[in-house]
Amino acid sequence: MINNNILLAKNKAVYNGLVKAFSKKFGSNNEFEKQLDAINLIAAYQWRIHAGLYADLYLEKWALGIGKRIWDDNNVVAPILPKATQKLNILHVVTQTYSVGGHTRLLLNIIRNDTNSLHNVVLINRKAEDAPDWLHEAVKATGGAIITLCEESKVEQVAILQQLLVNQADRIFYSIHPDDSVSVAALAATPRPQVLTINHSDHTFWLGSILSDVVVCYRRWSLPFSLSARAVQKVELLPTPLNFEIVAPNAKREARNVLGIRDEQIVILTVASAYKFTPTDEHNYYRLIRKAIDDNPQVLVKVIGVQESEGSNLGFEEHQRIELLGAIDDPKIYYMAADIYVDSLPFGSFTSLFEAMYFGCFPVLQFNPTDMLVIGQEPALQGLVQHPHDENEAIKNIQRAINDIDYRQQIAQRGSNLIQQHYMGKGWKEYLTNLYRDSAAIVTSVRDISDIETLNLRNAEQQNDLDAAYMSNVFFGDSINFLLYSLLERIDKFSIKDGVKIYLSLQKEQQRMSLKQLLHFIKNKINHRYK
Numbered sequence: 001m002i003n004n005n006i007l008l009a010k011n012k013a014v015y016n017g018l019v020k021a022f023s024k025k026f027g028s029n030n031e032f033e034k035q036l037d038a039i040n041l042i043a044a045y046q047w048r049i050h051a052g053l054y055a056d057l058y059l060e061k062w063a064l065g066i067g068k069r070i071w072d073d074n075n076v077v078a079p080i081l082p083k084a085t086q087k088l089n090i091l092h093v094v095t096q097t098y099s100v101g102g103h104t105r106l107l108l109n110i111i112r113n114d115t116n117s118l119h120n121v122v123l124i125n126r127k128a129e130d131a132p133d134w135l136h137e138a139v140k141a142t143g144g145a146i147i148t149l150c151e152e153s154k155v156e157q158v159a160i161l162q163q164l165l166v167n168q169a170d171r172i173f174y175s176i177h178p179d180d181s182v183s184v185a186a187l188a189a190t191p192r193p194q195v196l197t198i199n200h201s202d203h204t205f206w207l208g209s210i211l212s213d214v215v216v217c218y219r220r221w222s223l224p225f226s227l228s229a230r231a232v233q234k235v236e237l238l239p240t241p242l243n244f245e246i247v248a249p250n251a252k253r254e255a256r257n258v259l260g261i262r263d264e265q266i267v268i269l270t271v272a273s274a275y276k277f278t279p280t281d282e283h284n285y286y287r288l289i290r291k292a293i294d295d296n297p298q299v300l301v302k303v304i305g306v307q308e309s310e311g312s313n314l315g316f317e318e319h320q321r322i323e324l325l326g327a328i329d330d331p332k333i334y335y336m337a338a339d340i341y342v343d344s345l346p347f348g349s350f351t352s353l354f355e356a357m358y359f360g361c362f363p364v365l366q367f368n369p370t371d372m373l374v375i376g377q378e379p380a381l382q383g384l385v386q387h388p389h390d391e392n393e394a395i396k397n398i399q400r401a402i403n404d405i406d407y408r409q410q411i412a413q414r415g416s417n418l419i420q421q422h423y424m425g426k427g428w429k430e431y432l433t434n435l436y437r438d439s440a441a442i443v444t445s446v447r448d449i450s451d452i453e454t455l456n457l458r459n460a461e462q463q464n465d466l467d468a469a470y471m472s473n474v475f476f477g478d479s480i481n482f483l484l485y486s487l488l489e490r491i492d493k494f495s496i497k498d499g500v501k502i503y504l505s506l507q508k509e510q511q512r513m514s515l516k517q518l519l520h521f522i523k524n525k526i527n528h529r530y531k
Helices: 004-026 030-047 057-074 103-114 133-141 154-167 179-189 222-229 251-259 284-293 308-314 334-336 350-358 391-403 405-422 425-436 462-476 479-489 494-505 513-529
Strands: 087-096 118-123 145-147 171-175 197-198 212-218 236-237 264-272 299-304 321-328 341-342 362-364
Touching: 004 030, 030 057, 030 154, 030 179, 057 154, 057 179, 087 103, 087 462, 103 133, 103 171, 103 425, 118 133, 133 145, 171 350, 179 264, 212 222, 212 425, 222 236, 251 334, 264 284, 264 334, 264 462, 284 299, 284 321, 284 391, 308 321, 334 350, 341 350, 341 391, 350 362, 350 405, 362 391, 362 405, 391 405, 405 425, 479 513
Parallel strands: 087 118, 087 171, 118 145, 171 197, 197 212, 212 236, 264 299, 264 341, 299 321, 341 362
Antiparallel strands: none
16 A cells, blocks of 8 residues: 555655755756756656655746746747737647647637637647647638747747737737656746636646736636646636537437447446556456446446457456457547446546536546536536436445436436536536637736745645645656656756766665766666667
């Protein structure tokens, strides 16, 4: 059994040592490139290995200082982006895009739903041609373009991005990774429009919350948490936008025919990345589902996101009526065919939940989630269903939905209506209109964060800290091992010798190993990895 207090203390110790080591190495020189890489590495560690903070004044002050130095001498010529004269020009700053998952889909749906603006996208760490075709099509349809800065140095990226922020946008969205030091340093440039940073990782640390002008949350839970734990200036709610065509009356029957599902069969669906099913003593998805369907032979379970080869490591056993389908780019036909949607355990995938609800699935939420994973108060769920208290209550909820068709269909219809009201069309656009209206003022000077005391920055509640430390351990394992992996990933940024010295400074028990021995060890690791 993992002791979360010990885990959190260890994570904090490694973080403090990491900051000390890099500050000593690069903090007093003008090597901005290495400094930005160092900030990136420290932030990447905090993002994945929770060390008790959800925002970091030290790192943001460091990034801001670099950004100011670059802006003072900034005479670079930035690419010219398409520009509209009769509507808003929206600039999306994006660290990286993905063809699957919710991160880039959120960007896509904001663009698709905001038909009254021109949208441009600048990619920090991804080539433009590698962005999904559907994102290119959506941006082009608004009159905009996608450009990339991935072939530039970090210092050059900051300089170009600063020019774009100041000169080529009416509103700016940041859809950035929690460790994106470049985008945060660029915030030093003024005057510019307000930067609206999307709170993609609202349950973890991320870089930039203190300097962002507005933090845009897609969960109600994130609003007060961001104010207390991230020292943000302002928060706004923008529910995750969904974008689907109107469902035809016979779509469900046709989808079930294509998938070979008989009329009397009931389909339970779950869609989530494989890691979200990592079992714990309390939360075990397979155990829950198996108990719920054992006495209901007419029920089929389809899990998207987990391959058969991954199942045993995630607690799954072979079962005639539980099918692991792996990753599917467009699961729409499964949404249409399903009757009940059960959220993944122990980590939910609420965008998939909301998508399933739109297509008429009865929603079953996680039971007894940690505070930071609660979604029961979201606009689509409030007054509709609640989080079950424990596994037995979750099983009863599933079995009632299986056996009571009228109840199942009534809740499913109400849920679909709520999704359409808040997450699509006119209802969602009202949230966006309010956001644009409230962020119209120009930023003439960056927020003063020189006085730490005035920000009242504090850690989150202790239980949230322990929960986050536990989740990061489930996701990424031991903090020292993760740090070693991170250093190996950045061999092109820091010398192997620098990496080894930093690593040694953090792990006293390794001090008995000489620098030469550990250097040889890491070189072997690199050769093995890249051969």
